[in-house]
Amino acid sequence: MKRKTVIMVFAAAALVIAAVVSFWASSHPDGLEWAIEEHRVQPAGHDEAQEAAEPATAEEDADEGHPSPLADYGVAGVPNEFASNALAGIIGSGLVLGVMLLVGYTLSRRNRAGSARTAGSADGGR
Amino acid sequence: MHIGTGFLSIPVAAGCGAIAAGAVAAGAARARKTLDERMVPVVGVMGAFVFAAQMVNFPVAAGTSGHLAGGFLLGLLCGWAPALLTMTALLAIQALVFADGGLDALGANIVNMGVMPCLLGGAARLVLGRRSLRLAAPAAGVGAWLAVVLGSGMVVLEFFLSGRLNTSALFWAMTTSMVGVHALIGIVEGVVTALVFSYVAKSELAPGLTGKEVTA
Numbered sequence: 001m002k003r004k005t006v007i008m009v010f011a012a013a014a015l016v017i018a019a020v021v022s023f024w025a026s027s028h029p030d031g032l033e034w035a036i037e038e039h040r041v042q043p044a045g046h047d048e049a050q051e052a053a054e055p056a057t058a059e060e061d062a063d064e065g066h067p068s069p070l071a072d073y074g075v076a077g078v079p080n081e082f083a084s085n086a087l088a089g090i091i092g093s094g095l096v097l098g099v100m101l102l103v104g105y106t107l108s109r110r111n112r113a114g115s116a117r118t119a120g121s122a123d124g125g126r
Numbered sequence: 127m128h129i130g131t132g133f134l135s136i137p138v139a140a141g142c143g144a145i146a147a148g149a150v151a152a153g154a155a156r157a158r159k160t161l162d163e164r165m166v167p168v169v170g171v172m173g174a175f176v177f178a179a180q181m182v183n184f185p186v187a188a189g190t191s192g193h194l195a196g197g198f199l200l201g202l203l204c205g206w207a208p209a210l211l212t213m214t215a216l217l218a219i220q221a222l223v224f225a226d227g228g229l230d231a232l233g234a235n236i237v238n239m240g241v242m243p244c245l246l247g248g249a250a251r252l253v254l255g256r257r258s259l260r261l262a263a264p265a266a267g268v269g270a271w272l273a274v275v276l277g278s279g280m281v282v283l284e285f286f287l288s289g290r291l292n293t294s295a296l297f298w299a300m301t302t303s304m305v306g307v308h309a310l311i312g313i314v315e316g317v318v319t320a321l322v323f324s325y326v327a328k329s330e331l332a333p334g335l336t337g338k339e340v341t342a
Contacts, residue, residue, distance in 0.1 A: 001329035010171040018178035026191035043132030071225035093174035104166030
C-alpha cells in the first residue's frame, strides 16, 4: 500500500465517522462525568442552595462556561440533528487537519528529503 | 476523560499547564529537526481520524460511555513529537470550539491525553517496530489500554491535588470508579489501536514504524 492510499483511507474514515457514525454515539455520560456524578464531586464555586433552586440546564452543563455556536458537537441554528452533528464533525476534523498541515509544514520546511542538510548525497528520496 | 471547568485548583491547573507547555515546546523543537515533510499529511489525516473517533461514544457498563483517546495510537504511528502537537491542537479545538473540556483544564487534559500517551506510544514505536506483527499488534493494544487506565488515574490525582476529594473514602471510591470504567473503555482503545497499527504496519509507512527510516 502506498503512502497516498493510507492518507486517503484515513481521510475517508475520518469523514465517515465524523459525519455519519458519530450520529449514533451513546449519549450516556463518559467515564469521568459518570464518576463525578456518582460520587457527587463538585466544581469550584458550586452553590448547593442555588443549584437546588434553579438546576443547571443541560445546555449550561454542556458549554463549559464559554458558550460556542458549536458546543456539544452540534451547529446552533441547524434544525436537523443529523445535519447539525455531521457539520460539527466535518468542521472539527477539518480544523484538526488544517492546523496540523499548517504546523507540520511550517516545522518540517527544512526537512525535505534531500534538503540542504544532506546536500550532495540525497536525490530527493521519493 | 476531558476535565470540565472549575474542577482543578489554580496551582494544579497552572502546574499542568506548565508541564504541557514545556512538553509541547520540546515536541515542536523535535519535530523541527526530524519531521519529514512527506509525513505531514499523514499526521494531519490521522489527527482528523482521532477527532472523529473521539466523537463516537460507545456504551459501557452501568449507564456510562467511553470514547477513544488516540494519543497512544498517534505516538505509535507518528512518533511522540508530531503526536503531541496533534493531540494539543485537537484538545485545544475541542475546548475552544466545541466546549468539550474546560479552558482552565486544558493543560491537564493535554498532560493526561497528550503528553503521557504520546510518550508511551512513541516509546512503544521504538520497541515494537522491530518485532513481528503477530507480537507487536497485541502489544500495541496492551500499551494503549495501559495509557487509558493510567490517564484515568492521573485525573483522580489531579482532582485530589485540587482538593476535590477531601476524604480518603471519596478518594478511593473515585479511584475505583475511574480505573474500573476506564479498564473497560481501554479494551476498545486497545483493540482499535492494534487493528489500525496492523493496517499501517503493512503499508509503505512501515519503514518509518520499524525505525529503519526515522520520520519523527
